[in-house]
Structures are given as C-alpha cells and as structure tokens.
Amino acid sequence: MDSFIIEGGVPLRGVIEISGSKNAALPILMASIAVDDEVSYANVPDLRDIHTTIKLLNILGREASLENGVVRVKNGTLGKEAPYDLVKTMRASVLCLGPLLARLGEAKVSLPGGCAIGARPVDQHLSALEKMGAVFDLESGYIHGRCPDGLRGAHIRFDMPTVGGTENVLMAASLARGETVLENVAREPEIVDLANFLIRCGARIEGQGTTMIRVQGVERLHGCSYAVMPDRIEAGTFLIAAGVTGGELLLKNCPIRDMSAVVDKLRAAGMIIEETPEGVLARTGENGLTGVDISTRPHPGFPTDMQAQFMVLMCCARGSGLVEENIFENRFMHVQELVRMGADIHVTGSSAMVRGGRPLTGAPVMASDLRAGAALVLAGLAAEGETRVQRIYHVDRGYEHLEAKLSAVGARIRRVKDAD
Ligand code: UD1
Numbered sequence: 327m328d329s330f331i332i333e334g335g336v337p338l339r340g341v342i343e344i345s346g347s348k349n350a351a352l353p354i355l356m357a358s359i360a361v362d363d364e365v366s367y368a369n370v371p372d373l374r375d376i377h378t379t380i381k382l383l384n385i386l387g388r389e390a391s392l393e394n395g396v397v398r399v400k401n402g403t404l405g406k407e408a409p410y411d412l413v414k415t416m417r418a419s420v421l422c423l424g425p426l427l428a429r430l431g432e433a434k435v436s437l438p439g440g441c442a443i444g445a446r447p448v449d450q451h452l453s454a455l456e457k458m459g460a461v462f463d464l465e466s467g468y469i470h471g472r473c474p475d476g477l478r479g480a481h482i483r484f485d486m487p488t489v490g491g492t493e494n495v496l497m498a499a500s501l502a503r504g505e506t507v508l509e510n511v512a513r514e515p516e517i518v519d520l521a522n523f524l525i526r527c528g529a530r531i532e533g534q535g536t537t538m539i540r541v542q543g544v545e546r547l548h549g550c551s552y553a554v555m556p557d558r559i560e561a562g563t564f565l566i567a568a569g570v571t572g573g574e575l576l577l578k579n580c581p582i583r584d585m586s587a588v589v590d591k592l593r594a595a596g597m598i599i600e601e602t603p604e605g606v607l608a609r610t611g612e613n614g615l616t617g618v619d620i621s622t623r624p625h626p627g628f629p630t631d632m633q634a635q636f637m638v639l640m641c642c643a644r645g646s647g648l649v650e651e652n653i654f655e656n657r658f659m660h661v662q663e664l665v666r667m668g669a670d671i672h673v674t675g676s677s678a679m680v681r682g683g684r685p686l687t688g689a690p691v692m693a694s695d696l697r698a699g700a701a702l703v704l705a706g707l708a709a710e711g712e713t714r715v716q717r718i719y720h721v722d723r724g725y726e727h728l729e730a731k732l733s734a735v736g737a738r739i740r741r742v743k744d745a746d
Contacts, residue, residue: 327743329715329743330713330721330743332738333402333711333738334571334686334706336569336736337574338732339568339573339735340736341578341595342731343577343731346553347559348375348555348556348557348724349489350554350555351379352517354552355383356418357524358383358388360424360501360527361399361527361547361549362546362663365399365550366549367398368395369502369553370392370395372395372727373722373723374723375723375724376397376416379416379419380392381698382412383399385409400572403655404429406426408426408433413438414436420438423451423455424495425501426639427473432470434470442603450486452469453665454495455479455495458478458479460472461473466571477499477501479502481506483572484511487512494509494580496520496531499543500543501545501547502543503654504544507539507540508538509538510537511539513537513625515581522551526550527548527550528546528548548589561580561582561606562629563635564577565589565597566635567704568609568610569639571707575609576605576606578605578607587629591628592620595615596612596643615643615682616645617645618647619648620648620652630653631658634657634701635697636649637680639704641664641670641682645681646681649677650677658697663705664686665688668684669705686705686708687711690713691705691714693721694717699718699720703721729741
C-alpha cells in the first residue's frame with residue numbers, strides 16, 4: 327500500500343489542468359453496453375475506478391481500452407454477469423444492471439456491500455426497474471434480474487433523488503418500449519452529461535438537469551464519439567488547496583458553472599475566485615479566511631463530495647463553521663484524523679462544529695474513503711511539518727495524477743511504499 331508524505335506550509339502557485347470527471351465517466355462508459363456500435367470517449371481520467379469499469383466491460387464481452395485519455399469500446403457478444411470481485415471494489419458497477427437488462431433481458435450483478443460512508447442501498451434502482459417489467463431474485467449475493475419480454479416505459483417517482491438510480495434507469499429507459507417518466511430525479515451535472523451522451527447515440531430524452539425526465543424509448547442506440555465533462559469535485563478540491571496554503575492557482579478547464587454552491591461558500595469564507603479567459607483564478611483575500619456554515623444537499627445544493635475538503639478550509643479559518651451532512655450517514659471519518667493534526671472539531675449526530683484558527687501540525691493519518699483522503703492531503707498541505715497520509719488507494723480512485731499536479735505548483739508531496 328502507498329502513502330503520501332507531505333511537507334506542508336508551502337503556498338501553491340501555478341496552473342492546474344482539471345481532468346475529466348470520474349463520476350460522469352463511470353455511467354457514460356457503462357452506457358456503452360446499451361449501444362450497438364463502437365463508441366469512443368475523450369477526456370477520460372486515468373483512475374482506478376475507470377480501470378475497474380474497463381475490466382468490467384471486457385468481462386461483459388466488450389473490447390475496451392484506455393490510451394491517452396481516450397477509451398474505445400468495441401462490440402462483442404454481451405455477457406450478463408458482473409462478478410463479486412469487481413463490484414466489491416467499486417459500487418458504481420451496479421450501473422451495468424439497467425443497460426444489461428435492456429439489451430439482454432437478463433442480468434446478474436453482485437449486490438454491492440455496505441461501504442465506509444454508509445449503507446448505500448440500491449432499492450430505488452430495483453423498484454424502478456421492476457416498474458418497467460423486470461423481476462429480481464437475490465441468489466448467493468447476486469441480484470438476478472430478468473425481463474424476457476423486454477422493458478416497457480413506466481411512470482416512476484423516486485423516494486429520494488438518487489444519482490446512481492437516476493442513471494441506471496435512464497440507460498434502461500432509453501431502450502424500453504414506449505415512454506418513461508422519471509420524477510424526483512437527481513439533477514447532478516453528471517446526469518446531464520450521461521443524458522447528452524445517450525442523446526448523441528440516438529436516445530430521446532428531455533428534462534435532464536430538472537426534477538423530471540421524460541424518455542421515449544428507441545429500438546437501438548448507435549455509436550458516437552463523446553468528450554466527458556471536467557471534474558467539478560477535483561476542481562473544488564484544488565480551489566481549497568489554493569485557499570488553505572495561502573497561494574494562487576489558475577484552474578484550466580474548470581466547470582465553474584456547475585460549481586455555484588461551492589464557489590458561493592468559498593467566496594463567503596473569504597476566497598477570491600475569478601473567471602478569466604485563461605481559466606478560474608483562486609486565492610485567499612486580504613482579510614484571510616472566516617468560518618461559514620455548510621449543509622450538504624442534492625445538486626444544486628452543496629455537494630457531499632466536497633464536505634470533507636471544506637472542513638479543512640474551516641480548520642484554517644477564523645471563527646467557527648457548522649458542517650451538516652445530510653446525504654450519507656457516517657461521513658465524518660476524516661474528523662478524528664484532522665483532530666490528530668490539531669483541529670478543533672466536535673461531531674453531534676450529522677453535524678460537525680469546526681472551531682478554526684488553530685494551526686494544523688503534520689501527523690501520520692489514514693484515509694478512510696476517497697474524499698476523506700483528499701481532505702487529509704489538503705490538511706497536510708496546510709500544516710506545519712510532515713504529514714504521512716496512509717491508504718491513498720482511496721485517493722487514487724478519484725484524483726488523476728494528484729501528486730504530479732500538486733508538485734507542479736510547488737507542493738512538497740511524494741508517494742512512498744508503506745514499508746519505506
Ligand atoms: C453518487 C456519486 C457519489 C456522491 C453521491 C451523492 C458516483 C459514482 N458516485 O453516488 O460520489 O457522493 O452520488 O452525490 O456518481 N439511496 C437509497 N436507495 C437507493 C439509492 C440511494 O437509499 O436505491 C440513498 C443513499 O444511501 C444515499 C442517498 O440515497 O443516502 C444518495 O445516494 P445516491 O445519490 O444514489 O449516490 P450514488 O449514486 O451511490
């Protein structure tokens with residue numbers, strides 16, 4: 327297992343290019359299952375989860391490979407089983423369920439287990455697909471779905487706006503017979519990106535980005551070339567890196583239009599964030615950082631995937647900030663590690679009170695999940711002294727070439743094997 331060793335206290339200065347979005351790329355790659363011909367994707371980040379998805383597509387009979395940010399997926403005879411060994415390493419594997427059912431009338435996908443940030447069930451995915459005519463059995467840890475007569479359009483109202491549920495059903499509905507109306511859907515930009523990809527392949531979808539999506543099913547989807555949107559969570563993480571180190575970063579290819587909730591809070595906390603023709607320029611204003619409150623919500627609210635990183639900004643701010651997590655239970659595992667670095671944070675239920683202004687000091691810490699790991703890297707960059715972030719395989723799931731990008735703007739960060 328690898329760790330990062332970070333010598334903190336260096337203001338980061340320079341230019342960072344934002345990579346393609348992991349959370350957009352995963353469903354869009356999975357959607358190739360629903361497409362008849364060859365598909366080519368640009369701006370795909372070189373990440374562990376992407377490699378897992380490519381492996382899964384190959385197991386499912388596609389011929390998929392990643393080279394220089396481009397993934398090509400070729401036709402092959404589709405298989406119907408997503409095995410436990412892959413699904414256990416990446417929950418998003420469950421996104422193959424909808425397109426497989428639509429194409430083959432049958433799918434067998436290992437049931438994703440609980441993960442570090444909560445139970446994360448898939449009941450909404452299954453009940454929606456049931457409404458479209460699928461029948462599910464749970465057999466030896468696998469969800470076995472069948473719809474021998476194909477999927478039919480349906481009127482579906484989700485109990486909560488689920489990102490993965492909306493994506494799974496959107497792919498299925500594109501090939502179902504007749505019209506599907508999806509209500510109370512998630513509105514995340516990554517869902518809009520998936521819908522745009524499907525439309526490019528011939529799907530008939532309206533309403534993406536709003537709470538109701540209408541899909542008229544088509545007979546088949548044809549191949550296309552598509553560029554994945556930039557990663558708004560990676561971009562948000564680098565904005566905070568500029569803030570907590572007292573530096574100045576120019577982010578190229580930054581999807582700021584999809585980042586209003588985060589950018590508003592960063593500005594309220596004292597950061598100067600400007601759109602320039604070259605990219606988005608970020609630094610802390612003359613009066614320094616002050617505490618603000620955040621409360622995570624489905625898009626367009628403050629994203630849960632930025633909560634841990636924002637907490638580090640609050641640790642570096644004057645005054646206090648209340649951080650409320652409403653999407654996932656158990657998503658405060660970074661708190662104990664930040665406290666080990668000198669932070670003053672008290673958790674009560676789903677809220678964390680951060681009292682800022684105490685200097686962070688380097689310490690050995692452990693990443694428990696992707697965004698918690700990113701937060702610890704930010705804390706390490708802000709802290710005096712050396713921080714060792716262990717279990718960075720979590721961070722590798724979602725940040726492309728993180729240490730190279732940070733080193734290029736002055737950070738003292740290196741990757742070591744844990745035995746070192
Ligand atoms: C996606 C993102 C993840 C992000 C999350 C919320 C990907 C690959 N992952 O995860 O980074 O943190 O959106 O923005 O895009 N729920 C149910 N039943 C279901 C489905 C969801 O109860 O069938 C609950 C979950 O437990 C959670 C909430 O709904 O509390 C939101 O989950 P969901 O939006 O589905 O998140 P993911 O798609 O798993």
